[in-house]
Amino acid sequence: MPLLTLDDACLAYGHVALLDHVSMQIDNGERIALIGRNGSGKSSLLRALAGTTALDDGRLWVQPGARLAYVPQEPAFDPERTIYETIAAGLGRVSQLLLAYHEAIHALAQDASPERLEQLEELQAQLEHADGWRIHTRVEQAITRFALDAEARIGTLSGGGIKRVALTQALAMEPDLLLLDEPTNHLDLDGILWLETLIRDFRGGVLVITHDRSFLDAIATRVLELDRGRLNSYPGSFAAYQERKTAELAAEAQQQARFDKFLAQEEVWIRKGVEARRTRNEGRVLRLEGLRRERAARRERLGNVELQLVRGEQSGKLVAELDGVSKGFGGRMVVRDFSCRILRGDKIGLIGPNGAGKTTLLKLILGELAPDAGRVRLGTRLEVAYFDQFRSALDEEATLAEVISPGSEYVEIGGQRKHVIGYLGEFLFAPERARSPVKSLSGGERNRLLLARLFARPANVLVLDEPTNDLDIETLELLESLLQDYAGTLFLVSHDRRFLDNVVTQSIVAEGDGVWREYAGGYEDWLAARARAERMRNESAAPAVATVAKGSPAAPVRRESGNKLSYRETQELAQLPDRITALEAEQSLIAQRLASGSIYRETPDEARALQARATLLEAELEQLMSRWEELESRTA
Template structure:
């Protein structure tokens, strides 16, 4: 027996001004489906959710709900009663109906306690006034209020925004185990894969449907692109033949050449503009000296919390670090310290003389709403030399997804994602050599995220990223550093997975200190077993290594680092040769064999470096 859809859309069309966001869309949502909604910023994802929940009427078509449908909707902006407390919103009736009654009734409900703990509301306090909370805390309160109630369908617009990595992992597990339907707009690709069984892509007024989460959607889209490219390649080959014929002689001698000219011109006119692949990889080309940031024996506090307790941390040229920790651990405060927006309570932060840092905060910089996009870019720079090319601000804006027409749009009319893109563009236009990025993925669509990763993946400067987006962290950074709340800064050699494991042990142990590994250690007291200062000049706490052994080990580390750098340089040259001889199959086979041998040699050197670095 077929299941009855909870929601149906029949020939729904929605236009905002001159833009058609949904064009004759028909679809249904089953009672146990978990669907992720993806698409470019401004494509109409949030509009689809509002129409589906009947928060917005379509221009035409019909939206029907199953009788008695209990629906919960998390929007991007949440408004609570002015004098409400967190308690009133989450388990009272100040924001949603179905209050839970006396305290002993809801306190005895394990599901409610799980939600409160999972979203970290114990750190906010149930008696806190909602109006005193930050935007991220208000979002968590609203999400908790929806999750503790019995609903047949949850509709969530960007639920992972303002959640830390641990919070995102908890929410994914909770939603997978929850009964009922789910429709979620999110740009968190790990979350999409972990939670969703189907994907809707909003594009050009249509809603394309795919089975599976993010990975399945990427594969399906890649296959669609491959087929389009094959068709385009056949057309390009035909066009090249026609153009070659045109160059061979006078085309006006007979009626036949005239036909060939018209055919060639039609092919030329129909060729689409080449898709931009984001050519801003060399924007941050300013060279950095040997010193970037040296955090020396620093103590950093925020209110009553100690973020760093006499920590020494070295950040060098080309380092690519991700900074993780629970909400409130002090990630943003530490990033602001590096950006020069604060001072440590004790110790010091030494900044290299050639450092030119750019800091992307979580708040989108306020610009005059009447300022045009192009004018906002030209405020920073009108022209920029990228390699051997001199590019205008307009050309650079187009690389970041602002078409020629869109560049004359007032800033006040941009979507949140477009403003974030504009903020990133203005940041990079200044030509920094150090990037400090605080949640750079917030409000960016997946295509823009991929373009940003493509840029950051080969960006030549120093990069420090605070992000809950595991895809971005694993793609563009080399090391994960964690603030676990005990005043130390630890390197997670196992990345996000190791961080989550340590947090789980830490939480189950009642908040005790856990874990070992490389760390910016507090200067006072004994270091944890296996912990090592990131300052190469300090002595190791590892037992069994004499001073002579340490000097020899450090010398070997330096040798291995030089060897790895040389091998990487040789790899780059081989990749260039492979591209140069792409049509010579014998040469390609020879170069490929050489490249595989070189990669094996580099991996062996890196493994030796990793093993040795654990003892130094």
């Protein structure tokens, strides 16, 4: 028996049909990804399934007794409530008893009077009668499982913390069906991996809206696409959906081209006038009228955002150089003895959990924050543009036109003067929306507006903090292509693993306790380097263990630093500097080739091969350097 069915559902806002007689079914154990363009109605569909929005027409059926848990895109909680109170509040009729019991325990700790004790006993009896103890245990287990502080107040949490609370509240209900709207927003990489595991292990049904392609590939057993009011189902993974969708769009384009050609031929015939009337082919005239109605009713596929990025004046070759930089706050070291050199054209991803200090490191690199120790040297002619993940730079009351071009109706893009309404149209904002206030926009629309404002200003250094939140997949891929071809310097903070892999040429990763390290490539390259380093540590430890095992307890086998080198080792030591120099030169050439963003778009196979070679070079150089140090120590 299905958990939920939707039959012949209709929902419209104004003249736009978000749901146009759609039907769907969710079975137990399914993990369904709901995708579609921004504004297509995905969140509206999810709210309708959750019962918070009424359909204009159609039937929604939920299995009797099935529990649904809905987590909206931006959960709204009372900032003064604790995490325990917030989670307990979502558990139905027993929630008031739980909250009263929780409050009574704290009151009793302050005042152990007979009245307080009697109140607590009464609440205990009520909880027993309502099966509240089991629910109380469930809440505490959920809080412990997700590493939350039960007494922390919601107002003190980050966006990622609030999202964790919302997910914990939903799971504490022991739902049969989870409805999740952009659950990865504001979560760091560890949080996203945690959520992937949680969803894969969940025994009920899941319907999730997300544009995180790596997340989609990890969890989806079926893809639902909402496109122009229609709901299309694609069994299997997201990769399988992409293949089928490409073929469908090509077939649709051919079919529409044939239809338009036939319609044009019929229009030519009817315009002959006299001949049409002489033949009195009334059937053909009626058919033409039907074709016209069909063409008018056909909803064209939404256009793509037209992104253009102007670099502005070229900066100096050196963007920033950090030498032994350290920075701490309140006794906590955020950056510890970090050195790096950033050149024009580098595309750098910053990877680390929330609170690791990515923003602090960025401010140090760009000279906006003075280090406690070490030296920062900035390059010349730097023009920096920022993209803020919290969209704090947007005035809620300002119109879209005012945000893009305050005090003027025109913007200058790459030497070309454009009217602000036309420029907004390139970012899929209709002319009538240009005078709408920012507060009327959805999350995805706000991100598009920020991108429009960002790209309206020339810059040779871009700082993008979570630019992918709420963007649909097609806009994401377009933004990737744009950034790959960008000739300036890019700093990218993102938890979208595929976006990092497709854009950045190097990564700076937080490794705990204020330690940051540089790696070639993106997220997957960092994972591979980390796994390789761990493997090498294990391999280097294994011979030592084996040697000790072979030696007697009285006379353990060990290597003396003063041992003389053999003839072969002497020859090896003499050749090592040249070998290292050659490998470093090859490494430098590969880095220069990968620094050209176009290689990822034009020849992705070559890019992957170069990245693989760079990974091997790094490992080989590390081995050669260790061997050189070992042989040198024995010549002393």
